[in-house]
Amino acid sequence: MTPHLESFFWTSFPHAGSILIISTNLLVVIALVLLIRKRGCQSWCFVLNLSIADILVGVAITGIATDALEGTTASMEKGICLLRMTFIMAPSAASILTMFLISLDRYVAIKLPLRYSQLMNGKMIAGALVPVWLISMTMGFSPSILKPLQKEDYHKVCTFFSVIEPKSIIVVFCLFFFPLLSVFIYFYMDILKIACGHQKRIRAQQAGSRFLTSSRYWGHVKALRTVAVLIGCFTLSWCPFFVVSIVQALCPTCELYDFLENHLWLLGLSNSLINPLVYACWQREVRSQICEIFVHIKVRLFFSSLRPFNKMSVDRAIFSVKWFCAIFIVNSTI
Numbered sequence: 001m002t003p004h005l006e007s008f009f010w011t012s013f014p015h016a017g018s019i020l021i022i023s024t025n026l027l028v029v030i031a032l033v034l035l036i037r038k039r040g041c042q043s044w045c046f047v048l049n050l051s052i053a054d055i056l057v058g059v060a061i062t063g064i065a066t067d068a069l070e071g072t073t074a075s076m077e078k079g080i081c082l083l084r085m086t087f088i089m090a091p092s093a094a095s096i097l098t099m100f101l102i103s104l105d106r107y108v109a110i111k112l113p114l115r116y117s118q119l120m121n122g123k124m125i126a127g128a129l130v131p132v133w134l135i136s137m138t139m140g141f142s143p144s145i146l147k148p149l150q151k152e153d154y155h156k157v158c159t160f161f162s163v164i165e166p167k168s169i170i171v172v173f174c175l176f177f178f179p180l181l182s183v184f185i186y187f188y189m190d191i192l193k194i195a196c197g198h199q200k201r202i203r204a205q206q207a208g209s210r211f212l213t214s215s216r217y218w219g220h221v222k223a224l225r226t227v228a229v230l231i232g233c234f235t236l237s238w239c240p241f242f243v244v245s246i247v248q249a250l251c252p253t254c255e256l257y258d259f260l261e262n263h264l265w266l267l268g269l270s271n272s273l274i275n276p277l278v279y280a281c282w283q284r285e286v287r288s289q290i291c292e293i294f295v296h297i298k299v300r301l302f303f304s305s306l307r308p309f310n311k312m313s314v315d316r317a318i319f320s321v322k323w324f325c326a327i328f329i330v331n332s333t334i
Helices: 003-039 044-060 062-070 078-111 122-145 166-205 210-250 257-269 271-280 284-304 311-333
Strands: none
Touching: 003 044, 003 257, 003 271, 003 284, 044 062, 044 078, 044 122, 044 271, 078 122, 078 166, 078 210, 078 257, 078 271, 122 166, 166 210, 210 257, 210 271, 257 271
């Protein structure tokens, strides 16, 4: 890649990324709200909260994306710059913590299947989401409140490490990220262990049926792939930023701040674009609802261009396209 092309990529990536983050997560939010209203599944509230947090991440980075697209760096007062970074850090922390809640929700559903419906009620969900946002807002506003987290020699050039003391914030982030990642991995490894145990029992009971054994085997492989993608996307997005941050904290003369802020931090923020694809769009119900939304839009636009049109024909067309969409989704998951 030529230097000019590389420069164009890193300047246009934040702008395109912010648009994609907002649009994809907004679509997932609409689909989840419709699903919750239809079926009342409480566990989808965590995925809904994840999408809302990721939308806020996309909105928060639009200022940085605009500066990158124009090839300039915003010049502003220290307090305003700290506030700008606050509205990036807080939803990012909320997104990471919500992923932890999603993994905890699935862990409880598998470990306590008989008590899950009783435990996971509206009060429990609210009691889990409120601390997530309180912790996230505390982390986001901590540089604005605590003087040791602020950089003293601020020159009105608003970047992440120019207004926030790098060493202190890196220590805070690493104390927050790596323990959470360890618990996150433990949950899914334990889920995989339970799934393997169920797989062995199923294969022992159905040893006489080759077809069922093969089907269950590929279902187990698919579950393993899902777990690997869930852990891998989160780890690959944020782990480089925090690992290099530790290197920078241990080696002050390395001068890795530009690489951290201009490349690895953007890689971590891109997880907000991956989240709706991994956590929501892989679920058949959400995919079906998104497909249904597009079907309604396309059919309504098509028949609105015809004058006059029969409402009954529109409803029949929508019904038939829904069936086609449902069959397509079922076949794609086999």
